[in-house]
Amino acid sequence: MDTTQRTEQQRSADRRRRELLEAADRVVLRDGPQASMNAIAAEAGITKPILYRHFGDKGGLYAALAKRHTDALLASLRAALDAPADRRERVESTLDTYLAAIEARPQVYRFLMHPAEGSTGTDQGFDVGKHSAPLLRRMGEELAQVIEERVDLGPGSQQLARVWGHGIVGMMHAAGDWWLGERPCSRAELVRSLADLLWGRLAAAGDRIGGPGF
Amino acid sequence: MDTTQRTEQQRSADRRRRELLEAADRVVLRDGPQASMNAIAAEAGITKPILYRHFGDKGGLYAALAKRHTDALLASLRAALDAPADRRERVESTLDTYLAAIEARPQVYRFLMHPAEGSTGTDQGFDVGKHSAPLLRRMGEELAQVIEERVDLGPGSQQLARVWGHGIVGMMHAAGDWWLGERPCSRAELVRSLADLLWGRLAAAGDRIGGPGF
DNA sequence: AGTGCATGTTACTTGCGGTAACCCAAGTCT
DNA sequence: AGACTTGGGTTACCGCAAGTAACATGCACT
Numbered sequence: 422m423d424t425t426q427r428t429e430q431q432r433s434a435d436r437r438r439r440e441l442l443e444a445a446d447r448v449v450l451r452d453g454p455q456a457s458m459n460a461i462a463a464e465a466g467i468t469k470p471i472l473y474r475h476f477g478d479k480g481g482l483y484a485a486l487a488k489r490h491t492d493a494l495l496a497s498l499r500a501a502l503d504a505p506a507d508r509r510e511r512v513e514s515t516l517d518t519y520l521a522a523i524e525a526r527p528q529v530y531r532f533l534m535h536p537a538e539g540s541t542g543t544d545q546g547f548d549v550g551k552h553s554a555p556l557l558r559r560m561g562e563e564l565a566q567v568i569e570e571r572v573d574l575g576p577g578s579q580q581l582a583r584v585w586g587h588g589i590v591g592m593m594h595a596a597g598d599w600w601l602g603e604r605p606c607s608r609a610e611l612v613r614s615l616a617d618l619l620w621g622r623l624a625a626a627g628d629r630i631g632g633p634g635f
Numbered sequence: 636m637d638t639t640q641r642t643e644q645q646r647s648a649d650r651r652r653r654e655l656l657e658a659a660d661r662v663v664l665r666d667g668p669q670a671s672m673n674a675i676a677a678e679a680g681i682t683k684p685i686l687y688r689h690f691g692d693k694g695g696l697y698a699a700l701a702k703r704h705t706d707a708l709l710a711s712l713r714a715a716l717d718a719p720a721d722r723r724e725r726v727e728s729t730l731d732t733y734l735a736a737i738e739a740r741p742q743v744y745r746f747l748m749h750p751a752e753g754s755t756g757t758d759q760g761f762d763v764g765k766h767s768a769p770l771l772r773r774m775g776e777e778l779a780q781v782i783e784e785r786v787d788l789g790p791g792s793q794q795l796a797r798v799w800g801h802g803i804v805g806m807m808h809a810a811g812d813w814w815l816g817e818r819p820c821s822r823a824e825l826v827r828s829l830a831d832l833l834w835g836r837l838a839a840a841g842d843r844i845g846g847p848g849f
Numbered sequence: 850a851g852t853g854c855a856t857g858t859t860a861c862t863t864g865c866g867g868t869a870a871c872c873c874a875a876g877t878c879t
Numbered sequence: 880a881g882a883c884t885t886g887g888g889t890t891a892c893c894g895c896a897a898g899t900a901a902c903a904t905g906c907a908c909t
Contacts, residue, residue, distance in 0.1 A: 468889060470888080473866090491769075516807055516829055520814070571843050572840050574836075587814075600798075605797065612731045613727070620723065
C-alpha cells in the first residue's frame with residue numbers, strides 16, 4: 422500500500438504540474454516571454470511559491486515549458502527524416518516540416534528562439550532579440566546583395582539571392598557557434614567542410630547501405 | 636562662432652561617449668552580459684544617470700556597444716567578399732574571416748549573440764542562451780546522426796556529418812526566421828530555394844558580367 | 850555679476866525573482 | 880476523541896537592478 426500511496430501522490434503532483442505548465446503556456450503566449458512569475462501564478466489560480474516548489478526557479482519553468490514544444494517539434498522532424506523517399510525529397514520534406522511548424526505557431530517559435538523580445542517589460546541582462554538578430558540580418562542582407570550582384574541565377578534571382586544570403590549566414594553562424602563551443606576540428610577543416618556543403622557534396626554523395634540516405 | 640562652439644561641445648560629448656562605451660566594453664567583457672548599469676557607471680568613474688543621459692536606456696547602450704563590434708566585423712567580411720579571387724576561394728575566405736573573428740574574441744562574440752548567458756545573475760525575462768541554443772544543438776546533432784548513418788561521405792565522415800548537421804540546421808533556422816518576419820515568398824518556394832542551395836546550385840551558377848561572382 | 854547649460858550627484862520609486870515563516874485541512878496514531 | 884505529522888496554500892518580506900527626479904556645480908557668454 423505504501424507504493425500505491427506514493428504513486429497516487431506522484432500522479433496528483435504530475436497532474437498539477439501539467440496544469441501549471443498549461444497555464445504558463447497560455448500566459449507566455451499571450452504576454453510574450455517577459456511574462457512574470459506572478460502573472461503565471463495568477464493565471465493558474467495560485468501564488469508564486471507554488472511555482473517555485475514545482476520548478477525550482479524561472480529557468481526550471483522555462484526549461485519544462487520549452488521541453489514540451491521542443492520534443493513535439495523534434496518528433497515531427499524525425500518523422501520527416503525517416504520517410505521513405507529519395508534524399509532530395511526528404512530534405513525538402515524536413516525543411517517544410519520545420520517551416521510549417523514555425524508558421525503554424527509563430528508565438529511558440531518566438532518564445533523558444535527569441536525569448537527576450539517581449540514588448541515593453543523591464544529587461545535585465547541585455548536583450549538578444551533586438552540586437553543579435555540585427556547582426557545576422559544585416560549579414561544576410563549584405564551577402565544577398567553581393568550574390569545578386571555577381572552571380573547569374575536566372576529568373577527570380579533577387580529572391581533566391583536573399584534566401585541564400587540569410588541561409589548561408591545562418592549556416593555559418595550555427596556551425597561557428599557549435600565549433601566555438603566544442604572545438605572538434607581546426608578552423609581550416611571547418612571552412613573546408615562548409616564550403617564543400619555549399620558546393621553540393623551532399624547532393625553528390627552516395628547512399629550508405631541500408632536505404633536511401635538523407 | 637556659434638557653429639564652432641557647437642561642434643566643440645559635440646566633440647566633447649562624442650569623446651565622452653566613446654570613453655563610456657569603452658568602459659562598458661571592459662565591464663561586459665569581464666562580467667558577462669548581465670553587467671549592471673551601476674557596475675558600468677562605476678567602471679567609467681561616474682554614476683548611473685549619466686549613462687541614461689547618453690544612451691537613453693540599457694537597450695540603447697547595448698545597441699551602441701553592439702554597433703561598434705558589428706560594424707568592424709561587417710567591414711572585414713566585406714573585404715573578404717570583395718577580394719579578387721574565384722568564387723570558391725572567396726566563399727572560403729569569407730567563412731574563414733568570420734570564424735577567425737569569433738575565435739579571436741569569443742567574449743565579444745558571446746556578448747553579441749548570446750547576451751543572456753551571463754553567469755549566476757538574477758535573470759528577468761526568460762533566458763535564451765540556456766534554452767534556444769539547446770534546441771538548435773539538439774536538431775543539429777540529430778541531423779548529423781542521420782547524415783552519418785545514411786550518407787556515404789568517405790573518410791572523416793563523422794566530423795563532416797556533424798559540421799553539416801549543425802550548418803544545415805542553422806541555415807534552416809536563419810532562413811526560417813527571416814522568412815517568418817518578412818514573408819517574401821511562399822513556403823514551397825522557400826523550401827525549393829534552400830534545397831537548391833544545398834544541391835550545389837551556387838557552385839554551378841555562372842558569373843554575372845563584371846568580375847568573378849561570390 | 851548673472852544667466853544658461855552641460856555635467857554630475859544623491860536619493861528615491863517601481864517591479865521582479867526568490868524565500869521565510871506561518872496556516873490549515875485532512876488523514877493517522879494512540 | 881484529541882494531539883500530530885504532512886502536503887498544498889498564503890502573506891509578507893528581502894535583495895537587487897532599471898530607471899527617474901531633484902538638487903548641485905563648473906563654465907561660457909552677455
